[in-house]
Amino acid sequence: MKFVDEYRDPAAILALASRIRDEATQRWTLMEVCGGQTHAILASGLDSMIESAVELLHGPGCPVCVTPVETLDRAQALAALSDVMLCSFGDMLRVPGSNGNLFDARARGADVRVVYSPLDAVRLAAANPERRVVFLAVGFETTVPAVAAAVRHARARGLSNFWLLTSHVRVPPALAAILSAPETRIDAFLAAGHVCSIMGTQEYEPLVARYRVPIVATGFEPRDILEGVLLAVRQLERGQARVEIQYRRAVRPEGNPAARALVEEVFEIVDRPWRGIGVVSSGGLALRADWSAFDAERVFAELGEISALEPPECRAGDVLRGLLRPPACPEFGRGCTPERPLGAPMVSSEGACAAYYRYRPVDCLEASP
Amino acid sequence: MTIDAAALASLTCLAPVEGDRITLLHGAGTGASARLFEQVLLPRLRSAPLEERHDGAVLSLPGGDRLAFTTDTYVVSPLEFPGGDIGSLAVHGTVNDLAMCGARPLALSCALVLEEGLPLATLERVLDSMAAAARAAGVQVVTGDTKVVERGKGDALFVNTAGVGLVPAGREFRPARVQVGDRIVVSGSLARHGVAVLSQREGLAFESDITSDSAPLASLVEAMCTAAPDIHCLRDPTRGGLGAVLHEIAAAAGVEIEVDEASLPFDPAVRAACELLGLDPLFLASEGRCVAFVPPALEPALLAAMRSRPDAVGAVTVGEVVGTNAGRRPVPGRVVIRTQIGGRRLLERPLGEPLPRIC
Numbered sequence: 001m002k003f004v005d006e007y008r009d010p011a012a013i014l015a016l017a018s019r020i021r022d023e024a025t026q027r028w029t030l031m032e033v034c035g036g037q038t039h040a041i042l043a044s045g046l047d048s049m050i051e052s053a054v055e056l057l058h059g060p061g062c063p064v065c066v067t068p069v070e071t072l073d074r075a076q077a078l079a080a081l082s083d084v085m086l087c088s089f090g091d092m093l094r095v096p097g098s099n100g101n102l103f104d105a106r107a108r109g110a111d112v113r114v115v116y117s118p119l120d121a122v123r124l125a126a127a128n129p130e131r132r133v134v135f136l137a138v139g140f141e142t143t144v145p146a147v148a149a150a151v152r153h154a155r156a157r158g159l160s161n162f163w164l165l166t167s168h169v170r171v172p173p174a175l176a177a178i179l180s181a182p183e184t185r186i187d188a189f190l191a192a193g194h195v196c197s198i199m200g201t202q203e204y205e206p207l208v209a210r211y212r213v214p215i216v217a218t219g220f221e222p223r224d225i226l227e228g229v230l231l232a233v234r235q236l237e238r239g240q241a242r243v244e245i246q247y248r249r250a251v252r253p254e255g256n257p258a259a260r261a262l263v264e265e266v267f268e269i270v271d272r273p274w275r276g277i278g279v280v281s282s283g284g285l286a287l288r289a290d291w292s293a294f295d296a297e298r299v300f301a302e303l304g305e306i307s308a309l310e311p312p313e314c315r316a317g318d319v320l321r322g323l324l325r326p327p328a329c330p331e332f333g334r335g336c337t338p339e340r341p342l343g344a345p346m347v348s349s350e351g352a353c354a355a356y357y358r359y360r361p362v363d364c365l366e367a368s369p
Numbered sequence: 370m371t372i373d374a375a376a377l378a379s380l381t382c383l384a385p386v387e388g389d390r391i392t393l394l395h396g397a398g399t400g401a402s403a404r405l406f407e408q409v410l411l412p413r414l415r416s417a418p419l420e421e422r423h424d425g426a427v428l429s430l431p432g433g434d435r436l437a438f439t440t441d442t443y444v445v446s447p448l449e450f451p452g453g454d455i456g457s458l459a460v461h462g463t464v465n466d467l468a469m470c471g472a473r474p475l476a477l478s479c480a481l482v483l484e485e486g487l488p489l490a491t492l493e494r495v496l497d498s499m500a501a502a503a504r505a506a507g508v509q510v511v512t513g514d515t516k517v518v519e520r521g522k523g524d525a526l527f528v529n530t531a532g533v534g535l536v537p538a539g540r541e542f543r544p545a546r547v548q549v550g551d552r553i554v555v556s557g558s559l560a561r562h563g564v565a566v567l568s569q570r571e572g573l574a575f576e577s578d579i580t581s582d583s584a585p586l587a588s589l590v591e592a593m594c595t596a597a598p599d600i601h602c603l604r605d606p607t608r609g610g611l612g613a614v615l616h617e618i619a620a621a622a623g624v625e626i627e628v629d630e631a632s633l634p635f636d637p638a639v640r641a642a643c644e645l646l647g648l649d650p651l652f653l654a655s656e657g658r659c660v661a662f663v664p665p666a667l668e669p670a671l672l673a674a675m676r677s678r679p680d681a682v683g684a685v686t687v688g689e690v691v692g693t694n695a696g697r698r699p700v701p702g703r704v705v706i707r708t709q710i711g712g713r714r715l716l717e718r719p720l721g722e723p724l725p726r727i728c
Contacts, residue, residue: 001640010710045712107392116646222710338717339400349647358717 003249007221008044016226017049024053024233029185031178031322032228033171034192035062035350036220042359044222054229057322058355060174061192063139063167064091064348065320066274069308071167072097075136077303078165078296079110085128087121088136090114094338094347098309118143118150125154125162134296137166142194144168144285145259148266151287151294163296168285169272171195172203177280178321179211186322188232190218190225193247198263200255204243212241219247266291275344276317316343319352326356333357400718422621423543424466424604427536437472439463440531448495448526451565452580453656455528456499461583461656463532464506465605468590469659471542472534474506479513479530484523495526506585508532540594544621546601549692549699552668553626554661556589556675557582557683558634559611563653564642579638584657589680593659596674597667604660609719611687612651614660615704616718625699628688628716629707652719662690 006012032038038058041047047056060066076097079086086102093102093114106112111131115121118135125133137147147164154162171192178184191204196217204215214235218228228246235242245251263285272284287295313331318324326332326345336342338357345351394401411419418426425439443459453461460477467474479499483492503510510530561582568577586605593600602622604614611633619626635643635650643650657680663671668686675684691699704716 001637001644004640004644008709013710043714044708044710045714048712049710103392103394104390107390339394359714 004221007219007223009223013044013046013222013226014049016223016230017046020050020226020230020233021053023230023237025237027053027055028187028233028236029055029057030188030190030229030232031057031059031186032190032218032225033059033061033175034194034220035059035065035348035352035355036194037061037190037192037218037225038352039350039355039359040220040222040225042355045359046222046225050226050229054233056229057186058319058325058352059189059322060178060274060277060320061140061171061195062320062345062348062350062352063143063169064095065316065344065351066169066277067092067095067138067167067344068273068275069097069310070273070306071136071138071165072101073099073306073308074297074303075134075165076100076102076105076110077306078134078300079105079112080108081132081300083130083132085111085113085124085131085133086136087113087115087124087133089116089138091349092136092138094341095344096341096347098307118147119153122150122154122157122159122162125159126157129161132161132163134163134165134300137164137168140169140171140192140195141199141263142192142197144263144267145198145256148262151266151291152262154294155291163294163299164287165296166286167272168267169274169280170269170283170285171199172207173280173283174274174277175204175207175215177277177283179207179213181321183323186213187236188214188216190228190232190246191215193217193219193224193251196245196247196255197250198256198259200260201243201245201251201253202255208241208243214241215243217243217245217247217251219250274320276314276320278317311342314343316345316353319345326353327360329353421543422617424469425472425532427470427472435536437467437470437534437536438531439466439470440529441466443528443530444524445566446524447566447569448491450569450581451577452561453565453583454495454498455526456495456497457502458581458583458656459528459530460499460502460506460508461585462607463530464508465586465607465656465659467532467534468585468587469542469603469605470534470536471540471590471594471603472536473591474508474532474534474587476511477503477508477530477532479510479528481513481515482523482527482529483515483517484525485517485520487525492526495528499528502585506587508587537594539598540600542600542603544602544618547618547622547624547662547690548601549624549690550665551601551662551690552665552686553615553628553688553690554663554668554671554675554684554686555606555611555634556586556658556661556681557685558636558639559606559655559658560635560639560643560650560653562607562656563610564639564650567646567648567653568642577638577642579636579642582655582657584680586657586659586680589675589678590659592674592678593661593671597661597663597671599667600661600663600671602662605655606658606660607654607656610650610652610654611660612649612704612716613719615688615716616702618662619704620702622690623701624690625701625703625705626688627691627705627707627713631707631709632685632687634683634685634687651716665689 121135267285270286341347345353565581675681
């Protein structure tokens with residue numbers, strides 16, 4: 001398959017791994033930001049191929065994982081209203097809230113629909129004028145333009161039965177939060193290529209200048225990831241700290257101006273709580289005042305306060321900040337599995353715990369009970 | 370057949386059936402469905418054939434003949450998809466379940482649950498398709514039933530078919546016969562049915578030329594049995610795909626299975642669609658393919674016979690049942706995948722209806 005096979009070529013991957021091992025004079029600690037990258041790394045065993053040269057920590061780039069429990073509970077409460085149709089990406093349905101997940105809500109009679117694009121939710125609203133349609137809008141900068149387009153589309157069609165329950169998050173403030181934490185030991189970042197394809201790389205310049213860490217915008221295939229690692233290692237070996245782009249087939253320094261303009265028109269930057277991490281300053285996006293008629297939290301104020309419950313034994317926050325490797329969690333594979341998760345990282349397709357559970361190397365299982 | 374209790378326990382059967390209500394997870398060919406069967410259905414309906422956990426039951430008749438008996442209910446949405454519809458699927462699925470027991474199909478039943486408001490023209494198209502599929506599979510529909518439910522109490526049309534067939538002497542397709550060294554042969558490219566249905570689903574419709582692989586397998590199975598008279602087990606990788614079959618057999622036979630990622634037959638269009646949707650084709654259904662567990666000595670003859678037929682021209686060996694390997698003891702119930710880069714990792718158990726991811 002074009003644009004995939006050449007980035008999974010075993011010979012090229014082995015050669016890159018060998019170059020990384022050759023060029024590193026010490027063991028560097030890198031964090032890949034995006035959960036999609038984490039899954040690619042573990043699926044191909046890239047971490048073990050470069051283990052002697054690089055320790056890979058897994059970052060917070062899993063939008064499902066960082067969505068607050070309050071938001072999930074609110075979504076379930078909305079879905080329980082008899083005239084509400086709650087639409088969401090499939091990923092969100094298995095994520096545990098305080099009282100089960102959206103699948104459970106559906107089994108209790110709620111109208112929960114999986115959509116593949118926010119525009120599908122707008123179409124559902126148009127086709128079902130008697131229903132109040134709420135789209136659970138989660139995701140990093142990658143997903144925001146499509147949501148902005150959906151809201152604009154809803155306004156243009158004059159729909160009065162479509163709202164967003166938003167929990168959009170931004171990558172750069174999260175990196176700043178991680179870098180400013182005293183326990184951080186990260187030498188360089190592999191930034192999430194898809195986020196950069198929308199937003200560009202300019203937002204990372206102040207981080208590089210302030211914290212002196214190389215940041216390499218990196219793709220998602222095995223070869224992309226090892227190329228990103230190699231670029232970062234070279235910078236570190238030379239004492240450099242620059243923003244660099246590995247994922248050139250998708251990322252320009254200025255990003256996608258049309259998409260950025262769309263986001264800018266509909267959303268504004270706000271402080272936002274991240275599940276497991278806490279409030280991240282400027283870490284989220286919310287609808288601008290001009291668009292607040294589409295804000296489900298305003299319109300459905302009848303729901304009132306939601307008090308969320310998190311299982312205390314879940315250490316997702318430590319996992320999301322790269323402080324705990326999932327297999328080192330006492331609950332991993334025991335009290336917490338994809339079928340019975342304690343936290344979101346065990347069920348999301350971008351969650352680090354799910355990646356370890358799914359791609360456990362064979363010897364890892366032999367060690368576990 | 371005896372079931373290896375330890376192997377079954379490793380199927381995560383230890384956990385209780387979750388919640389106080391049925392969720393979609395219970396129907397998705399997953400650990401939750403396995404628990405529903407083991408803890409809710411089997412204890413109440415226990416019988417020796419049910420305990421075999423096969424695609425159908427094989428009953429010994431007084432004269433010495435063996436009768437295979439199976440049933441399946443079809444709830445596919447949309448009713449019509451590229452390459453088939455619920456009518457042809459309901460014939461193929463049940464004929465194939467019989468074939469997986471080694472049986473030559475004799476007759477089918479057909480029960481319809483019709484929702485008020487279903488267009489008669491749709492029903493006629495589905496029935497015409499069912500009739501054509503039955504003719505092609507050499508089987509007759511000999512009895513049936515029709516019920517109509519109020520609008521909203523059914524999804525347009527549900528179809529149940531049951532089938533009976535005779536198992537020729539000498540055929541013993543059972544998970545318990547799978548043993549170390551067996552080669553795992555699949556009859557062609559996988560997951561086309563799953564992708565074809567997804568491509569038509571409301572809200573997901575995407576442009577593709579992928580048609581369902583839905584087809585009857587009985588005549589292919591006859592040819593396979595002639596070429597390789599001692600096939601140990603046969604399965605069709607429907608719900609849950611090849612991944613689910615491998616896990617079921619590994620658990621039921623108490624063996625470890627290793628598959629070679631590079632050998633897995635997926636059409637480029639199927640791979641591309643799965644890349645876009647974030648799905649693993651290993652867990653998507655085929656409705657006209659089979660997976661054979663066969664002793665290594667019979668593998669070449671089996672492959673040659675299959676490849677000489679248009680319905681199995683892409684037959685290929687994808688893995689084997691492993692024994693002690695480089696000093697490692699095999700772990701019953703485990704499925705390992707050899708990656709293209711040369712690593713080995715566990716193949717996860719399917720978790721539920723595949724859900725496309727966010728980005």
